[in-house]
Amino acid sequence: MIFFNGFQVRNIGQQWRALKSGLILQPLSDQDTADMYTVTKEIHFCYGHRLLNHKGKCRYLHGHNATAVIRLESSELDEMGMVCDFSDIGGFVKQWIDSELDHNMLMHQDDPILPTLQAAGERVYVMKHNPTAENIARLIFDQVETGGFPVVEVAIYETDSALASYRRPSAQ
Ligand SMILES: [Zn+2]
DSSP states (O other), rough: OEEETTEEEEEEHHHHHHHHHHTOOOOOHHHHHSEEEEEEEEEEEEEEEEEEEEEGGGGOOEEEEEEEEEEEEEEOOOOSSSSHHHHHHHHHHHHHHHHHTTEEEEEEOOOOHHHHHHHHHOOOOEEESOOOHHHHHHHHHHHHHTTTOOEEEEEEETTTTTTEEEEEOOOO
């Protein structure tokens, strides 16, 4: 949580406005002052991939020990005082990632090596887009949303220092 001149600053845009206006904060809109709660769950998994048309070493088959960071958001809490039980979101996402992505090769549907891997009996998860961390984040986001969770962002740590994310504003 970031505070600027005693006021909570909820996002980068607001922070920028606050800085631009010197010590005078812009009046907060109703949406800015609404209560908002978040729940964040991390899931660890391993995957292999390669990136089509990549000029660097990502064009070769390789793998990652990744962490998916799933963030849920709600302006209201349930009768338990929760956005969502950690075990509910964790169980749902882990079950799907374990069955679909973990210890799997994530391959672009146009990757010319795909038929060879399939013929050899290798496990593959075929994607419409390059299997970048950004597209994997979007893939998991869509799955979590389909499960009925109020997801607003999914990020993928492809390495300890490389993070990509996909987010969509809360519908509330
Ligand atoms: Zn990679």
